[in-house]
Amino acid sequence: MRTVKIGGVPEHFNLAWYLTLKNGEYKSEGINLRWHDYYGGTGAMCKALRNGDIDMAVILTEGIIKDIIEGNPSKIVQTFVQSPLIWGIHVAHHSNYNEINDLKGTKAAISRYGSGSHLMAYINAENNHWNLDKDLHFEVIKNLNGAVEGLTNGIADYFMWEKFTTKPYVDDEIFRRIDECPTPWPCFVIAVSDNFIAESKNDLDTILRIINNTTAEFKNIPSIDKTIANRYEQKLEDVQEWLSLTEWSQSVLDRNTVAKIQKELFTLNIITKITDYKNLVYTPS
Structure with a gap:
């Protein structure tokens, strides 16, 4: 076999x-x-x-x-x-960020370079007419648990991950979803x-x-x-x-x-x- x-x-x-x-x-x-x-x-x-x-x-x-x-x-x-795939755009529950433009120039948590969370940050930036050279910054957090720690501790500012997978974290007031970004x-x-x-x-x-x-x-x-x-x-x-x-x-x-x-x-x-x-x-x- x-x-x-x-x-x-x-x-x-x-x-x-x-x-x-x-x-x-x-x-x-x-x-x-x-x-x-x-x-x-x-x-x-x-x-x-x-x-x-x-x-x-x-x-x-x-x-x-x-x-x-x-x-x-x-x-x-x-x-x-x-x-x-419907990517939720998440911040820490108690974050001061409330809308997508608040995230311009801040740091995105990504699982690793070349990952979906990395590539979709570019798609989201383009959708919102950000400067791709100046307005995108990254922090590698490896996985969803790393994102919880990273956003909670302020190591990164926002995190993009599949909307329904992260919904329990939103319900538990760990994350707050401020927008969505579907793959085209x-x-x-x-x-x-x-x-x-x-x-x-x-x-x-x-x-x-x-x-x-x-x-x-x-x-x-x-x-x-x-x-x-x-x-x-x-x-x-x-x-x-x-x-x-x-x-x-x-x-x-x-x-x-x-x-x-x-x-x-x-x-x-x-x-x-x-x-x-x-x-x-x-x-x-």
């Missing part, structure tokens, strides 16, 4: 992977799929793909595109979540190392078939809202809102979307060049 290592954030977007693993669906096909939680998010998974620590990752679209352009020997094999493209893709594609195409096809069958029917699973609320310690009404906004995908990331993302990242000086679609996306011949 071949062992395949996959990484992702321990969030509700990835519950479908947990369910298929729990049901033994990969083992029944001769695949020992091992899931690894990456609390550091996309930046940590990019590093893990480069190092060969994992074969696959469920990862933010803009982050893996940037890293592949910078030499990560991987490819995007399909879109995983088609809908945008599908938020999560599945990326796979070039070595794994070359050596294990049949296993890859099998894994994608299993997860796609589950995500296609995910919203119809009985009491799935209650399952998510219990597992991720969220309020039922928040989960129901999140489910209404979220759409999974079983399709390859299309050329126009890849071109749009690259154009945006290039405009923001996040990437230094625009590359061909085939260098970023694997499409079966």
Whole structure:
């Protein structure tokens, strides 16, 4: 039985992977799929793909595109979540910052350089017509727990993270959300190392078939809202809102979307060049 290592954030977007693993669906096909939680998010998974620590990752679209352009020997094999990610823009609950323009020129907490929290700070700055050279400053805090400490202690001023994941921290008056910033493209893709594609195409096809069958029917699973609320310690009404906004995908990331993302990242000086679609996306011949 071949062992395949996959990484992702321990969030509700990835519950479908947990369910298929729990049901033994990969083992029944001769695949020992091992899931690894990456609390550091996309930046940590990019590093893990480069190092060969994992074969696959469920990862933010803009982050893996940037890293592949910078030499990560991987490819995007399909879109995983088609809908945008809604990034909440958070400050400490007792902060004096009350609106988005109060944050101009202050320090953003990011999990690491190249992470979603880093890249989306640029998107947010552009949306608000800030000077990207003068108005953006960063403090690396590694993960969500680091952000709690960083904002509470004044090491950083604001933190961008997925709205529903951070909602319990808002409810507990640790964070205060002052605005939102949706990604202007599908938020999560599945990326796979070039070595794994070359050596294990049949296993890859099998894994994608299993997860796609589950995500296609995910919203119809009985009491799935209650399952998510219990597992991720969220309020039922928040989960129901999140489910209404979220759409999974079983399709390859299309050329126009890849071109749009690259154009945006290039405009923001996040990437230094625009590359061909085939260098970023694997499409079966």
